[in-house]
Amino acid sequence: MCGVIGVFGYDNVATEIINGLQTLQHRGQDSAGIVVFNGSFKMHKGSGTVTNVFKHFPLERFAGEIGLGHVRYSTIGSTEAVDAQPIAVNYPYGLAMVHNGNVVNFNELRRKLYEEHHRLLDTSNDVALILYTLATQLEKKDLRNLSVDDIFDSVQKVQEIVQGAYSAITIIANKGFLAFADPYGIRPLVMGRKFTDKGVVYAFASESTTFDFLGYELMRDLKPGEMIFIDNDRHIHSKIGVTKQQAFCVFEYIYFAREDSVIHNRLVASERVRMGKRLAEKFRKTGLEPDIIIDVPNSAYFFASAMAEELGIPYRRGLAKNYHIGRSFITPNQQEREKMVRQKLNPIRDIVCCKKVAVVDDSIVRGTTSKRIVEMLRQAGAKEIYFISASPPVKHPCVYGIDMSVKREILASHYEVDEIRRYLGADAVIYQDLEDLIDLYKDLPICHACFSGQYPTGAAEEALEAIEKEKLESDRV
Numbered sequence: 001m002c003g004v005i006g007v008f009g010y011d012n013v014a015t016e017i018i019n020g021l022q023t024l025q026h027r028g029q030d031s032a033g034i035v036v037f038n039g040s041f042k043m044h045k046g047s048g049t050v051t052n053v054f055k056h057f058p059l060e061r062f063a064g065e066i067g068l069g070h071v072r073y074s075t076i077g078s079t080e081a082v083d084a085q086p087i088a089v090n091y092p093y094g095l096a097m098v099h100n101g102n103v104v105n106f107n108e109l110r111r112k113l114y115e116e117h118h119r120l121l122d123t124s125n126d127v128a129l130i131l132y133t134l135a136t137q138l139e140k141k142d143l144r145n146l147s148v149d150d151i152f153d154s155v156q157k158v159q160e161i162v163q164g165a166y167s168a169i170t171i172i173a174n175k176g177f178l179a180f181a182d183p184y185g186i187r188p189l190v191m192g193r194k195f196t197d198k199g200v201v202y203a204f205a206s207e208s209t210t211f212d213f214l215g216y217e218l219m220r221d222l223k224p225g226e227m228i229f230i231d232n233d234r235h236i237h238s239k240i241g242v243t244k245q246q247a248f249c250v251f252e253y254i255y256f257a258r259e260d261s262v263i264h265n266r267l268v269a270s271e272r273v274r275m276g277k278r279l280a281e282k283f284r285k286t287g288l289e290p291d292i293i294i295d296v297p298n299s300a301y302f303f304a305s306a307m308a309e310e311l312g313i314p315y316r317r318g319l320a321k322n323y324h325i326g327r328s329f330i331t332p333n334q335q336e337r338e339k340m341v342r343q344k345l346n347p348i349r350d351i352v353c354c355k356k357v358a359v360v361d362d363s364i365v366r367g368t369t370s371k372r373i374v375e376m377l378r379q380a381g382a383k384e385i386y387f388i389s390a391s392p393p394v395k396h397p398c399v400y401g402i403d404m405s406v407k408r409e410i411l412a413s414h415y416e417v418d419e420i421r422r423y424l425g426a427d428a429v430i431y432q433d434l435e436d437l438i439d440l441y442k443d444l445p446i447c448h449a450c451f452s453g454q455y456p457t458g459a460a461e462e463a464l465e466a467i468e469k470e471k472l473e474s475d476r477v
């Protein structure tokens with residue numbers, strides 16, 4: 001999972017991009033970077049959070065009216081700075097790119113680029129693959145008279161060749177600003193604008209929250225397969241390229257996106273309330289009678305409070321959170337994750353002691369965090385513990401840019417609900433039903449591959465193998 005931002009303004013855009021990246025920090029903490037174009041590309045990137053990477057940033061050397069920023073959580077590719085984004089090339093055109101997502105036919109395309117176009121990728125990051133594929137297509141055009149149609153035609157070829165999830169923003173040197181989405185629209189990308197004395201500033205970002213903070217008006221989401229090009233005269237051109245049945249990542253609503261973001265005209269917080277209410281219907285049928293409902297902070301708050309409201313059971317905050325520690329789900333290895341759960345959450349004894357507690361989390365993936373939470377609640381004196389997952393059982397790895405880990409580590413890939421209950425040490429485990437989730441999104445076709453195994457792009461063996469191999473290698477380190 002990554003966060004991207006691009007700004008096409010008038011003044012120096014670097015400050016705005018860095019501030020925007022702060023609002024996307026939850027989407028990745030492995031690396032951060034910026035590129036600004038002002039006759040040539042100026043790039044700054046490194047490992048770590050935005051604050052760390054930009055601590056000694058030489059802002060004065062990054063003047064420019066067009067730029068891109070990126071925060072990265074590595075899925076395919078290493079966590080090293082060499083794989084940080086943005087990346088840029090100078091031939092046939094100066095191009096710089098950031099993307100969010102994951103290419104699933106990575107190895108095949110890398111081989112092809114080398115064999116057919118003699119391009120050797122010196123990075124394991126898949127944005128390079130998209131960038132070089134675009135460069136290869138642009139190279140076939142009349143470079144001196146590159147038209148908008150030429151650009152769109154090249155992007156369409158990229159969409160035909162590159163399989164997977166990608167929401168990309170690109171600077172085409174001296175030509176303009178380009179954003180495009182994969183044919184399924186798996187990852188979010190929103191467009192915004194701001195009126196200034198000098199004219200309209202345009203921006204693209206992974207989430208609309210960025211616009212709220214930077215004072216932009218949210219214009220709209222990119223549609224599946226859409227490409228938008230803003231030329232140097234600030235004219236907007238758009239076209240739908242290769243398009244397939246939409247498959248928006250439902251996990252953006254469940255967990256990844258900020259609750260104050262609006263994606264596809266839906267406020268993430270409200271989506272979580274809807275899911276919580278649906279979950280309440282299922283919970284009611286179990287006949288269980290908890291004394292309180294608590295959440296695993298923070299993403300489960302809206303599920304839990306909506307459930308409580310629907311069931312007429314008090315909602316309490318039963319786990320105190322240390323807000324100065326990052327999200328456990330997006331830390332690179334298991335040991336780190338377990339250590340962070342212990343440091344991050346602490347039961348509030350008087351709230352849970354001697355009570356039947358229904359604890360709601362957004363999902364159960366490896367189960368290690370959930371197990372630890374159940375243990376902590378028991379130690380704090382909870383009488384009974386019902387563990388509730390707002391998402392259906394996660395059974396399959398995500399190949400579209402979310403680190404769900406490998407199949408062997410995914411609990412529900414191997415165990416039935418009652419076995420999971422015993423593993424967690426809970427008195428009951430209740431999941432959202434996949435049918436209910438799909439029913440909630442009748443009017444916005446979603447990707448649900450991590451629950452159903454139905455990968456919208458079709459066969460994903462290569463990507464699954466790559467994830468498996470990566471994981472084995474990182475475990476050895």
Ligand code: SF4
Binds near residue numbers: 248400450
């Ligand atoms: S597999 Fe799951 S996490 Fe990955 S894109 Fe689809 S819904 Fe999102």
